[in-house]
Amino acid sequence: MSKLVISSIGPASSVQDGGRLGSQRYGLTPGGAVDRLALAAANVLVGNAPFAAAVEIGPLGARLTAHQGAVRVALAGALRTADIAGRPVAFDSSMTLADGESLTLGFARGGSFSYLAIEGGIRGEPMFGSLSVNARAGLGSPYPRPLRDGDELQTIAASGAAERRIELPEVADAPIRIMLGPQDDEFGEEAKALFLDSEWKISATSDRMGYRLEGPVIKHLYDHNIVSDGTVNGSIQVPGNGVPIVLMPDRGTSGGYPKIATVISADLGRLAQIPAGRSFRFKAVSIAEAHKELRDFVKLIDALPARLRDVENFDLNLETLQDANVAGSAVNAIDAKTWHVPD
Amino acid sequence: MAASLSPPRLLPSGDSAVTVEFSRNIDDTANQRVLALDRALAREPIDGVTETVPTYRSLLVHYNPLRIGFDALSEQLSALAGEPAPAIANARRWRIPVAYGGEHGIDLEDVAKTLDTTPDDIVARHVAGDYRVAMIGFTPGWSYLSGLEKFLHMPRRQNPRLLTPAGTVSVGGVQTGVQCLAGPSGWHLLGRTAVRTYQLHRDPIFLLEPGDRVTFARIDYKTFAEQDRAAEAGELVAELIAP
Numbered sequence: 001m002s003k004l005v006i007s008s009i010g011p012a013s014s015v016q017d018g019g020r021l022g023s024q025r026y027g028l029t030p031g032g033a034v035d036r037l038a039l040a041a042a043n044v045l046v047g048n049a050p051f052a053a054a055v056e057i058g059p060l061g062a063r064l065t066a067h068q069g070a071v072r073v074a075l076a077g078a079l080r081t082a083d084i085a086g087r088p089v090a091f092d093s094s095m096t097l098a099d100g101e102s103l104t105l106g107f108a109r110g111g112s113f114s115y116l117a118i119e120g121g122i123r124g125e126p127m128f129g130s131l132s133v134n135a136r137a138g139l140g141s142p143y144p145r146p147l148r149d150g151d152e153l154q155t156i157a158a159s160g161a162a163e164r165r166i167e168l169p170e171v172a173d174a175p176i177r178i179m180l181g182p183q184d185d186e187f188g189e190e191a192k193a194l195f196l197d198s199e200w201k202i203s204a205t206s207d208r209m210g211y212r213l214e215g216p217v218i219k220h221l222y223d224h225n226i227v228s229d230g231t232v233n234g235s236i237q238v239p240g241n242g243v244p245i246v247l248m249p250d251r252g253t254s255g256g257y258p259k260i261a262t263v264i265s266a267d268l269g270r271l272a273q274i275p276a277g278r279s280f281r282f283k284a285v286s287i288a289e290a291h292k293e294l295r296d297f298v299k300l301i302d303a304l305p306a307r308l309r310d311v312e313n314f315d316l317n318l319e320t321l322q323d324a325n326v327a328g329s330a331v332n333a334i335d336a337k338t339w340h341v342p343d
Numbered sequence: 344m345a346a347s348l349s350p351p352r353l354l355p356s357g358d359s360a361v362t363v364e365f366s367r368n369i370d371d372t373a374n375q376r377v378l379a380l381d382r383a384l385a386r387e388p389i390d391g392v393t394e395t396v397p398t399y400r401s402l403l404v405h406y407n408p409l410r411i412g413f414d415a416l417s418e419q420l421s422a423l424a425g426e427p428a429p430a431i432a433n434a435r436r437w438r439i440p441v442a443y444g445g446e447h448g449i450d451l452e453d454v455a456k457t458l459d460t461t462p463d464d465i466v467a468r469h470v471a472g473d474y475r476v477a478m479i480g481f482t483p484g485w486s487y488l489s490g491l492e493k494f495l496h497m498p499r500r501q502n503p504r505l506l507t508p509a510g511t512v513s514v515g516g517v518q519t520g521v522q523c524l525a526g527p528s529g530w531h532l533l534g535r536t537a538v539r540t541y542q543l544h545r546d547p548i549f550l551l552e553p554g555d556r557v558t559f560a561r562i563d564y565k566t567f568a569e570q571d572r573a574a575e576a577g578e579l580v581a582e583l584i585a586p
Contacts, residue, residue: 028483137483181354230401231403252480253480255481
């Protein structure tokens, strides 16, 4: 057995997988990774099931060290500087930490959450079929709380398999698609138009429970208190102050504010990765379109293994990283020679 | 009485859930229909439905659109919702012990003052109630009960408290409730129970089901302390009095 020791890690970092379903009727939120595609890509790179538990790393940096043997890992999601013992490593790739070596990760750029998958998965005791952390409910394994410095993740010894990279489709810089409702009739035509036609930003006070939006105030037609009803990932509720909140996987299972719209499943991960301060728009789509996008999304996840490529050399890797539109300005902002963010 | 049943509204909640809404208000009849549809779906599952979440006025039905389309699901849900609700033959009935007032229920005195009566009268009225678990939500085990007598209806606090104790029994609006975990609340805190409606590593992890009946019994603070230790060790403390 090997283990990965968290030498240091920023807040909002936790073990997450596909989440736990079936207990929302008891008030237990599903949890799970906010960006399922990135979770799946990282896992597939090291031969895990797509929604196996991985480390969801928040916007700040982290340093992880292999102990008692080598550990094979993969990185996906929000780009950041990354090196093993000073050697730069690329995202959307697997890599092996020799015993005693550390992987050092910088701040997230062009996104909020990165995923570190570990070959063989993270050893833990699933509750309701999941290792995902839900600190309020005392759930999550090996730690029922976000990760802290000094925590240890038990895993298998690295297999020694050849490293892989994965070619992911370009992330469209397109509007976040929503379906109106279930309570869009609590809002007038003007308020709905304002919601759909405005530029929005994610507030820095957002977390895994909800992303607060910055933009115009959305007024209700009637009372802002409705009788509580059920919520889903992506519900956009509008409290009394008119500031919409997109509910994320650690949401309350019920809520008493009108929900003007719901983000479609295929766009939840893309929304989760919009960095604080970047403008974006919403676009209303039909249920038929949302279902088509979901089918395509599921097909993409299922077909991830076919997108794996051998890593021939580092230059290729670097090229892939630069080509990836997800990187965008983030990669351009990094000096490739030193692999550091310019001051 | 089937003819008098108005059809529920079927509202898509995104692409993987549908809200079956029976009423916009807190309405006992609507809640009974919610619970009846929930039971019907448990009895005759629809392929592709992944989980259901009953609330006061609506049933949230999560589904996998790769297995069932919205139209087919809506049709089946409408048909089930249109059937008259069979009476709940054998709802479970729990007696939940509560230590009222003092540090365990810091709002009891104020509630009594506001309603122009004594704390003992508030407690007597609260324990006389025959309640039903209308929904469980917000946080694990937070059980919202319907059946609060009109005299005890009170608007929620202007300033919700950011932290209220685990096991708090409170009233807010037309409802009373038992919260399991410490957390924020805008309700008026009448007392505390040692009963854990949610406890890991206990069988069952969740004590109450939507539709269960609940009554409260007054206990003293010493008994609360004893029960709290027993509950911590995994005892239910709540008493199953029927069926």
